[in-house]
Amino acid sequence: MTSQFQISLSGSDASYACDDGDTLLRAGLRHGLGLAYECNVGACGSCKFDLIEGEVDDLFPAAPGLRPKERERGKRLACQCVPRSDCTIKIRSGAEYASAVRPGRATARCTGRVAVTPDMSIFTFSTGRPAAFLAGQYAMLTVPGVGQNRAYSMSNLANPNGDWEFIIRRVPGGQVSSHLFDTLKPGDSIEIDGPYGVAYLRRDIPRRIVGIAGGSGLAPVMSIMKDSASLPTAGSTPVMLFGGRTPKDIPDVPKLLEGSAAAIEFYPVISAPEPDGSADWSGDTGFVHEFIEHRLSTPLAECEYYLAGPPPMIESVVRLLVAEHKVPASQIHFDRFF
Numbered sequence: 001m002t003s004q005f006q007i008s009l010s011g012s013d014a015s016y017a018c019d020d021g022d023t024l025l026r027a028g029l030r031h032g033l034g035l036a037y038e039c040n041v042g043a044c045g046s047c048k049f050d051l052i053e054g055e056v057d058d059l060f061p062a063a064p065g066l067r068p069k070e071r072e073r074g075k076r077l078a079c080q081c082v083p084r085s086d087c088t089i090k091i092r093s094g095a096e097y098a099s100a101v102r103p104g105r106a107t108a109r110c111t112g113r114v115a116v117t118p119d120m121s122i123f124t125f126s127t128g129r130p131a132a133f134l135a136g137q138y139a140m141l142t143v144p145g146v147g148q149n150r151a152y153s154m155s156n157l158a159n160p161n162g163d164w165e166f167i168i169r170r171v172p173g174g175q176v177s178s179h180l181f182d183t184l185k186p187g188d189s190i191e192i193d194g195p196y197g198v199a200y201l202r203r204d205i206p207r208r209i210v211g212i213a214g215g216s217g218l219a220p221v222m223s224i225m226k227d228s229a230s231l232p233t234a235g236s237t238p239v240m241l242f243g244g245r246t247p248k249d250i251p252d253v254p255k256l257l258e259g260s261a262a263a264i265e266f267y268p269v270i271s272a273p274e275p276d277g278s279a280d281w282s283g284d285t286g287f288v289h290e291f292i293e294h295r296l297s298t299p300l301a302e303c304e305y306y307l308a309g310p311p312p313m314i315e316s317v318v319r320l321l322v323a324e325h326k327v328p329a330s331q332i333h334f335d336r337f338f
Contacts, residue, residue, distance in 0.1 A: 004017040006086045007086070014033060020082075023080065025040065029098070033093065036094065040140060040196050041150070043336070048092075049077075049089045051088075053086075054086055055087070058080060099137070100134060101132045103195055108190055108192045109189050110123065122166070123168055125164045134197075137220070138195065139166075139196065141192060143184070149193070152168055152219070155222045157223060157226055168181075197220075197335050200224075201227050207236075211305075212243075213240070220308045221240060222257075225264050238264045241295060242288070244268065246272050247270055253266045289316040303331070305333065307333070
């Protein structure tokens with residue numbers, strides 16, 4: 001039998017059971033609590049907490065989500081700490097962090113892989129339970145034998161068949177992505193733990209949907225674009241901008257949307273055209289944030305934004321929207337992966 005520890009939240013009556021080996025953060029989210037978080041991998045610092053009582057093991061003592069001075073004051077990250085005893089913790093919380101779908105763990109069997117660009121592929125998996133998540137969310141994938149897990153966003157939609165799709169980019173030297181690309185075969189099993197993430201599609205907001213992505217940030221934005229087909233039409237077609245380095249880094253988004261009934265405006269942007277002109281390119285050239293106002297006929301402050309991609313891209317887009325166009329921060333959604 002798996003042992004459990006009781007975790008109490010300082011300043012409230014809330015408490016929850018945490019299985020031995022589970023992190024303080026994920027166990028709390030599994031119980032429906034709205035513990036503050038974003039990335040789940042120790043990078044963003046959103047889940048920092050104070051340990052009031054008890055003992056924990058820190059899985060990632062050098063996680064970049066905490067500054068040295070915060071560590072000196074005893075701060076820890078809930079996504080990287082597993083309890084060794086009953087604990088009392090002080091952590092930021094809010095209803096906005098409680099997912100409509102409680103995360104859970106399941107064994108998943110690889111059912112295929114299809115290349116999207118030279119360094120990105122769609123990996124498909126099947127579980128023995130319905131795939132329940134919101135468009136734009138992610139899951140933690142654990143590969144047997146590697147000993148690490150990574151956060152990858154779903155590119156498909158929730159379904160009763162238990163099908164999960166992830167658009168994953170090969171990271172040079174990355175243990176998990178290298179295993180997925182070089183070793184994983186159809187029929188092999190991994191563990192999927194999810195869903196997680198707060199940058200999901202707000203279905204009750206009627207504003208025009210704008211997705212801005214780069215790299216493997218393609219996955220959550222694709223899921224959101226697909227889900228937009230099920231929303232009541234209001235005469236405002238969703239817009240997707242995607243930034244890549246060269247033409248070969250631009251995915252065939254219309255093909256990826258086939259069968260989804262989603263109708264969108266798609267604008268690819270490259271930052272490094274071939275110097276000899278060998279690649280035929282008729283799209284925009286520059287950085288993706290530079291073309292947002294040129295590609296939107298709707299006033300920017302009247303749109304709802306979903307961002308996913310490299311941190312510099314996210315920062316540039318947010319700066320443009322908030323500082324230059326007075327878009328309320330509440331209309332901009334992204335999970336920080338630094």
